[in-house]
Amino acid sequence: MRRDRLNPRTNEPYGNCKDCEAVFEAKSDMYAHLEESSKNAPRDVHGTRRRHRGQVTNPTREERIEREVGYAIESATYDFCSKMDDLILDGQVTEQEVKEALRYHDDFAEAWDESMYGGDGE
Numbered sequence: 428m429r430r431d432r433l434n435p436r437t438n439e440p441y442g443n444c445k446d447c448e449a450v451f452e453a454k455s456d457m458y459a460h461l462e463e464s465s466k467n468a469p470r471d472v473h474g475t476r477r478r479h480r481g482q483v484t485n486p487t488r489e490e491r492i493e494r495e496v497g498y499a500i501e502s503a504t505y506d507f508c509s510k511m512d513d514l515i516l517d518g519q520v521t522e523q524e525v526k527e528a529l530r531y532h533d534d535f536a537e538a539w540d541e542s543m544y545g546g547d548g549e
């Protein structure tokens with residue numbers, strides 16, 4: 428993994444438009460373009476003006492960090508839920524006991540609830 432993967436690549440634009448030839452140096456340029464495109468677009472059969480779609484090819488540092496944090500949390504949550512599942516399947520602990528032990532850990536308690544009782548349907 429690149430040591431500096433959390434920094435945007437220098438000398439590369441932030442992104443481009445998927446619906447025209449526009450290229451954006453900065454994130455704000457892209458959003459300005461997308462906003463502007465919705466004002467000029469012809470109306471479709473529903474009378475809606477469809478805005479152009481942007482494609483981010485070189486995310487900002489902030490976006491890269493947000494993504495990194497998201498991955499780390501997802502992975503920690505997954506590991507936690509798998510471990511608890513194993514203990515339950517092995518008959519060492521009950522769902523209720525895990526739930527009670529989680530009362531001081533709101534984040535994991537929520538993830539746990541989702542994992543046990545629906546959330547993403549798995």
Ligand SMILES: [Zn+2]
Nearest residue numbers: 444446447479
């Ligand atoms: Zn465009």
